[in-house]
Amino acid sequence: MTDYDVLRVFCGPRGDHGNELGVVRDGTDIPDREDRQALAAKLGFSETVFVDDPERGVIDIYTPTLRLPFAGHPCVGVAWLLDVPELVTPAGVVGTRLDGEFTWIEARPEWAPSRTLKTYASPAVVNALPVPAPGEWIYAWAWEDVAAGRVRARGFPGRGDGITEDEATGAAALLLTAELGRALNITQGRGSQILTAPQPAGLIEVGGRVRLA
Structure with a gap:
């Protein structure tokens, strides 16, 4: 089984709740999109992220049934995990910043x-x-x-x-x-x-x- 982390993103004020996110830190272990989709379906999180380049913040996002060019809670979670100034998604470059207990991303509605x-x-x-x-x-x-x-x-x-x-x-x-x-x-x-x-x-x-x- 491929190693992965589980994060809770958008936790409440006491650190509870939040949406679970699966993160495969070494996406090169699973380069094929069909295999990534199969793992995302097996894990069953609303989204699973594959990190293809941790230094540049290149990521690939999947629900249990489809690949997404962008999603909010995966980007916030991976921004916190990698602590990089930006993430590269198929939709575009997502700006990130850490500010105290909050992690922020900057993206376009479209x-x-x-x-x-x-x-x-x-x-x-x-x-x-x-x-x-x-x-x-x-x-x-x-x-x-x-x-x-x-x-x-x-x-x-x-x-x-x-x-x-x-x-x-x-x-x-x-x-x-x-x-x-x-x-x-x-x-x-x-x-x-x-x-x-x-x-x-x-x-x-x-x-x-x-x-x-």
Whole structure:
């Protein structure tokens, strides 16, 4: 079995929760895309990352069923693990920085996979939502505090690959930030925390806490 690390990305204020991420530090052990896809399916994380060049930050991202050119929580997790100034993904170069307990990435909304953003009347309504049938990728959200930019959210991938709800989704947070045009403090899933902030030139920062599982 190939060696890999397991990280929890976008942990809550006490270091709990977060979305698990598999990271194969030596991607050269598994150079073939079909083999990478098979391992990602076997591990069963919402995403698994293969690091192809740790010094340059070259990475390759897979869900259990498909390869992604960019994804938020994998980039935040690997940025924390490698501590490099940027990551190179098929979508483009992702800027990174560490700031105290938070790790940040800087990316473009158009790099994010498609998500359907659905607004609800209150956090209580979002909390009560049942997992929808497989279909579109749904990011359900409601304002907790408009003035403070606090949002309650849940993510439903709808892919039929065993991941019925995503604990924390950086790409969806990036898209929601682009749509609302303001910094957000998002609580997703059981209690994961995602911070975002619009930047110049159409870029958006996404940040959170990372822990080694």
